Amino acid sequence: MKAMILNEFGGPEVFEEAEVPKPKIKAGHVLVKIAATSVNTVDTMIRQMGPELPLSPATPAILGMDFAGIVCEVGDSVNGYNVGDEVYGCAGGLADLQGTLAEYIVADVKLVALKPNNLSMLEAAALPLVGITAYEGLMRAGIQRGQNVLVHGGTGGVGHIALQLAKYFGANVFSTGGGEPQLQLIQQLGATAINYRTDSVESYVQQYTDGSGFEVVFDSVGGANMTNSFHAAALNAHVVSTVSLLELDLSPAHFKGLSLHVVFMLIPMLHDHKREEHAAILKSLTSIVEAGALKPILDDTSFSFTDIGKAHERLASGRAVGKVVVSVN
Known part of the structure; x- marks a missing residue:
């Protein structure tokens, strides 16, 4: 699959497009074809600081935490999800968890939920973290x-x-x-x-x-x-x-x-601690969104998968209003 990777940490120019192995499904997880992701401040911190942050992945690294996409495979012991479901979550991009700047991710179902049906993929990818x-x-x-x-x-x-x-x-x-x-x-x-x-x-x-x-x-x-x-x-x-x-x-x-x-919401991902609480919150957010009481605001810029460096620059500029999002497919 295609991915944007880091072979070194540093400025926004360090991202490189590469072909990497597609992840394999495992128990308790779903394989998701990613449609969109978003940029969070922690992503820019990891890209800049690398090993100085204890949560940073080793190189070659695939960053990106949020995603929205479509379930392609369902692992053993997974209930409530089927192939073709539209889902969203925050499930990677730190420590040993593959990030979302890739065409696919194998995500722990304790970190995902069904996507709100009244949000686009880009809007849904803006919401989880x-x-x-x-x-x-x-x-x-x-x-x-x-x-x-x-x-x-x-x-x-x-x-x-x-x-x-x-x-x-x-x-x-x-x-x-x-x-x-x-x-x-x-x-x-x-x-x-x-x-x-x-x-x-x-x-x-x-x-x-x-x-x-x-x-x-x-x-x-x-x-x-x-x-x-x-x-x-x-x-x-x-x-x-x-x-x-x-x-x-x-x-x-x-x-x-x-x-x-x-509030340090990365704890469940980092330490596999009470991950199911994130799924529960995402389900609650889906209900609130579908009730018309919550809508993520997207910055008025748009970025493609290979423009991730520019997306990082946009967030770091302080000029973004709402979330900076990136189309993956």
């Missing part, structure tokens, strides 16, 4: 109807899904963005838009919560912005972080009695 991350974070924060929820980075990959899910769960949703297109998208997705470039944390906390703070803060920006999340949170609130690779003074969190939830 960010959808699982957003869903898990909101569940761990114990989101409840009527709560004031703040999503930092509401037009990013995880952020725009977390925003929609929080609204689906009945919260009053507010979200930060910068620039008119981003603020307009936040409004279109049903949240109150906050311009982080012009509005201070203190000002929007006062304006929207009478100074008491938000009961749930979902921080998909991370880094130094974590301090803003602590300041925006109410007493005994929940802060969800998806990017917490930093040293940070936790004093503000201590004096507010905050609960901090770090």
Whole structure:
């Protein structure tokens, strides 16, 4: 089969087209002909850092985690899937798991679900990693109807899904963005838009919560912005972080009695730990999508399989709105 591989780690130019062996079906797995994949920040990190990241595969490596495609073979002990089913998931691209920048993948059925019937293959491929991350974070924060929820980075990959899910769960949703297109998208997705470039944390906390703070803060920006999340949170609130690779003074969190939830959704893939929970979340996401309450936003660029280097550049540029997706077939 055709694949885009890395023989070395580095810049976006290191991808090479190659012919590699087609994977063979095994028990508990399905062989999927991949139609589309998407680019996530972790993909760019692996491509750049290689062995510096403990989750990176060895070279020659096939990256890519998300996929949507059609089942071609069904392994032993697999129930609920048949040849011809359209499926989606996040099932490879790290450690010893083959990635999705290839024509086929053998995927653990605990990491896949039937594709929402009202999404295209490209839209479905945009959803798994960010959808699982957003869903898990909101569940761990114990989101409840009527709560004031703040999503930092509401037009990013995880952020725009977390925003929609929080609204689906009945919260009053507010979200930060910068620039008119981003603020307009936040409004279109049903949240109150906050311009982080012009509005201070203190000002929007006062304006929207009478100074008491938000009961749930979902921080998909991370880094130094974590301090803003602590300041925006109410007493005994929940802060969800998806990017917490930093040293940070936790004093503000201590004096507010905050609960901090770090979501690292790759754990089931890396450690074969509770993988079935990912399938369960994907099934829930399918139901929410088919109910018309969730739709992944695709960046207004388009990339083919062999343009994966350009797709990585697009994501790294910071100009993408929504998910960067790639057609495989």
